[in-house]
Amino acid sequence: LRLIGIPESLGEGNMVSVLEAWLKDTFQMTEFPEPVSIERAHRMGRPRQGTDKPRQIIVKFHHYAVKAAILRKFQQQRGSVTFEGSPVLMFQDYSAALMEKRRSFHPICAGLAAKKARFMLVYPATLKIYQDGSWSAFTSPQAATDFVNASIDPQGVD
Numbered sequence: 808l809r810l811i812g813i814p815e816s817l818g819e820g821n822m823v824s825v826l827e828a829w830l831k832d833t834f835q836m837t838e839f840p841e842p843v844s845i846e847r848a849h850r851m852g853r854p855r856q857g858t859d860k861p862r863q864i865i866v867k868f869h870h871y872a873v874k875a876a877i878l879r880k881f882q883q884q885r886g887s888v889t890f891e892g893s894p895v896l897m898f899q900d901y902s903a904a905l906m907e908k909r910r911s912f913h914p915i916c917a918g919l920a921a922k923k924a925r926f927m928l929v930y931p932a933t934l935k936i937y938q939d940g941s942w943s944a945f946t947s948p949q950a951a952t953d954f955v956n957a958s959i960d961p962q963g964v965d
């Protein structure tokens with residue numbers, strides 16, 4: 808998982824044990840099939856000079872089922888998850904190439920969200936748009952834009 812918003816005050820030395828305890832408390836982990844056990848956790852990149860923005864943390868769990876359960880719990884509590892008063896975001900950690908491909912859909916997703924259209928970006932990088940009772944899937948941002956311009960909004964989406 809990729810965690811965003813955990814303050815830099817959390818040191819590297821005790822990061823695994825602190826994150827395990829925080830995840831158990833935050834998501835009431837008593838009902839999970841396996842105990843919360845983190846194999847490793849580390850921050851991305853070098854410390855930043857002159858900024859309060861903390862570096863992202865990458866967490867690798869011993870059990871996939873626990874990671875999946877944590878992501879589900881986070882989605883249910885989205886917007887209310889904090890660490891020492893700082894808001895925290897969680898994302899699946901994808902490769903740089905896949906992140907770039909998913910990022911290429913952001914302009915069309917923003918336009919669809921503004922129009923309150925029903926859509927989802929699914930793994931690995933497929934945009935699904937709901938219209939007239941069915942889903943249409945697109946692996947290319949250009950194909951999705953053409954579809955939206957032709958059938959959802961005559962004015963187009965940038």
